[in-house]
Amino acid sequence: MSVTHMSSDSDLNAWPGSPASGFGHRSRGRTLRNALARAVMWTAFAVAMVPLAWILWSVVSKGGHMLLDSHWWANSQRGITNRIVGGGAVHAIQGTLIQGLVTALMAVPIGVMTAIYLVEYGRGRLAKVVSFTVDILTGIPSIVAALFVYAVWVTAFGFQRVAFAVCLALVLLMIPVVVRSTEEMLKLVPNELREAAYALGVPKWKTIMRIVLPTAFAGIITGVLLGLARIMGETAPLLILGPYTKNIATDLFGGLMPTLPTMINQDRTEVLQPAVDRVWGAAATLILLILALNIAGRLIARYGKLKN
Amino acid sequence: MAKRIDLKDLNVFYGAFKAVEDVTMTVEPRSVTAFIGPSGCGKSTLLRTLNRMHEVIPGGRIEGSVHLDDDDIYAANVDPVAVRRTVGMVFQRPNPFPTMSIADNVAAGLRLNGLKNKKVLAEKVEASLRSANLWNEVKDRLSKPGAGLSGGQQQRLCIARAIAVEPQVLLMDEPCSALDPISTLAIEDLVTELKSTYTILIVTHNMQQAARVSDRTAFFNLAATGKAGRLIEMDDTQKMFSNPTQRTTEDYVSGRFG
Ligand SMILES: Nc1ncnc2c1ncn2[C@@H]1O[C@H](COP(=O)(O)OP(=O)(O)O)[C@@H](O)[C@H]1O
Numbered sequence: 001m002s003v004t005h006m007s008s009d010s011d012l013n014a015w016p017g018s019p020a021s022g023f024g025h026r027s028r029g030r031t032l033r034n035a036l037a038r039a040v041m042w043t044a045f046a047v048a049m050v051p052l053a054w055i056l057w058s059v060v061s062k063g064g065h066m067l068l069d070s071h072w073w074a075n076s077q078r079g080i081t082n083r084i085v086g087g088g089a090v091h092a093i094q095g096t097l098i099q100g101l102v103t104a105l106m107a108v109p110i111g112v113m114t115a116i117y118l119v120e121y122g123r124g125r126l127a128k129v130v131s132f133t134v135d136i137l138t139g140i141p142s143i144v145a146a147l148f149v150y151a152v153w154v155t156a157f158g159f160q161r162v163a164f165a166v167c168l169a170l171v172l173l174m175i176p177v178v179v180r181s182t183e184e185m186l187k188l189v190p191n192e193l194r195e196a197a198y199a200l201g202v203p204k205w206k207t208i209m210r211i212v213l214p215t216a217f218a219g220i221i222t223g224v225l226l227g228l229a230r231i232m233g234e235t236a237p238l239l240i241l242g243p244y245t246k247n248i249a250t251d252l253f254g255g256l257m258p259t260l261p262t263m264i265n266q267d268r269t270e271v272l273q274p275a276v277d278r279v280w281g282a283a284a285t286l287i288l289l290i291l292a293l294n295i296a297g298r299l300i301a302r303y304g305k306l307k308n
Numbered sequence: 309m310a311k312r313i314d315l316k317d318l319n320v321f322y323g324a325f326k327a328v329e330d331v332t333m334t335v336e337p338r339s340v341t342a343f344i345g346p347s348g349c350g351k352s353t354l355l356r357t358l359n360r361m362h363e364v365i366p367g368g369r370i371e372g373s374v375h376l377d378d379d380d381i382y383a384a385n386v387d388p389v390a391v392r393r394t395v396g397m398v399f400q401r402p403n404p405f406p407t408m409s410i411a412d413n414v415a416a417g418l419r420l421n422g423l424k425n426k427k428v429l430a431e432k433v434e435a436s437l438r439s440a441n442l443w444n445e446v447k448d449r450l451s452k453p454g455a456g457l458s459g460g461q462q463q464r465l466c467i468a469r470a471i472a473v474e475p476q477v478l479l480m481d482e483p484c485s486a487l488d489p490i491s492t493l494a495i496e497d498l499v500t501e502l503k504s505t506y507t508i509l510i511v512t513h514n515m516q517q518a519a520r521v522s523d524r525t526a527f528f529n530l531a532a533t534g535k536a537g538r539l540i541e542m543d544d545t546q547k548m549f550s551n552p553t554q555r556t557t558e559d560y561v562s563g564r565f566g
């Protein structure tokens with residue numbers, strides 16, 4: 001690549017990247033910058049991964065063995081003190097699953113319908129207000145949602161602190177996740193499909209119910225599972241609205257309902273080994289549960305994806 | 309079955325933008341009419357006013373009138389959904405419903421409009437696929453996804469889907485522009501067969517195609533980008549391609565612009 005003779009036309013036309021100058025070599029400056037960028041990227045990746053791996057390692061190494069005991073999956077902590085080895089986490093697992101399910105039953109219809117409104121119908125000011133409200137909900141700290149429900153449920157209405165109140169707080173946290181993910185999925189449905197249905201004389205609402213939603217179904221389910229994974233680990237609403245108990249309790253409207261986060265919280269200041277083991281065991285169980293939901297969400301996203 | 313279409317002083321708008329201006333034309337039943345003209349002159353826009361799909365777009369509205377036989381399809385008491393059952397449409401890109409099988413795609417319009425009888429549905433599916441010249445290719449895999457067919461087969465599937473609801477008019481917006489030459493010929497043959505039953509309007513960029521399939525040709529043009537498209541001339545296809553009255557028509561069909 002010499003630039004000394006400028007006599008022929010082809011040389012004049014050859015700028016560094018032009019085909020006339022051949023493929024040449026990557027310049028040293030670019031090689032250097034490339035290496036630098038790569039190093040920065042890997043460092044950032046490592047910085048993000050180290051704490052994650054660390055957390056997983058400490059939880060699994062300290063609590064993993066609890067999960068191998070069949071009692072863990074069969075018993076509650078009823079009658080078991082911090083000096084006694086044994087008992088299980090069934091009461092807390094049950095509570096977490098029940099609250100997750102009840103929350104989803106309320107949050108999913110509201111969230112999906114809101115997303116349908118925003119994507120399929122929403123125009124003008126009302127749509128902007130709704131969208132803005134969802135943005136605000138997204139940013140609400142969970143403890144604020146919990147205090148809000150406490151103010152309404154306990155202070156204003158004078159009800160007890162029960163599992164259902166926890167669910168109400170969790171609903172506030174789950175709705176924005178469901179709305180945003182469902183919105184994305186509905187937007188991915190090509191407009192051509194809606195038009196194809198309209199052109200067959202299918203009314204709009206039926207087009208949405210029978211064409212748009214089924215097409216986006218897998219994505220919506222994925223979003224719901226990820227939203228569920230997010231709220232199942234929430235702790236603030238539980239601390240404020242759903243005190244722990246060692247017993248199996250499944251009544252949404254009366255008494256206490258134990259959950260994995262409150263089980264962890266219960267014994268977190270203990271120093272005696274049986275109780276410490278239980279804390280880590282409950283933590284490992286919660287991570288496992290959330291991991292399972294995440295994996296299920298990803299699998300549905302992958303295998304239920306739109307063909308074509 | 310087929311109906312006559314009358315457009316009178318039709319202006320079509322996107323919000324404040326007038327995309328099509330002052331179109332008056334008559335389309336006879338059981339004929340094929342080709343819409344030709346350079347990109348952006350409003351062919352698709354005009355076509356979509358004929359089944360009231362234009363108003364699906366925010367800001368979409370018209371002035372003037374559109375009659376099917378003697379019915380004003382824009383009259384105040386007319387349900388656009390009913391108009392669309394009468395005036396079917398095939399789009400530029402094949403768009404079968406991805407969640408549905410071949411048979412379900414064809415049956416979609418009927419089923420979503422409340423037909424439940426399985427036997428009747430199966431009969432209509434077969435009849436429509438036969439009319440669309442697709443039956444022999446798909447009869448052994450009716451329960452497979454429609455998206456698994458080739459582009460040309462998908463487009464014929466979409467035609468089968470459109471005619472399954474027994475419309476009177478069939479609108480086709482560049483139905484072959486995404487297809488290979490063999491599939492294109494298959495669709496052209498199909499259009500020629502379907503014209504004994506339907507009134508067909510077809511937008512095409514392909515002059516040979518317009519010459520091959522249509523009885524009448526309408527040429528649209530626009531004075532400049534950003535201006536409204538106008539109907540320049542409409543006549544028998546043969547005359548439009550051999551001896552048009554307007555100079556711009558001659559320039560366009562002979563490939564001098566557009
Ligand atoms: N959804 C839309 N919103 C606003 N303007 C549009 C829209 N679709 C088309 N137009 C405009 O209308 C005019 C006619 O477009 P179109 O009917 O698609 O032309 P053709 O089909 O002849 O190529 C063009 O100027 C185009 O930019």
Ligand SMILES: [Mg+2]
Nearest residue numbers: 351352353481
């Ligand atoms: Mg067009």
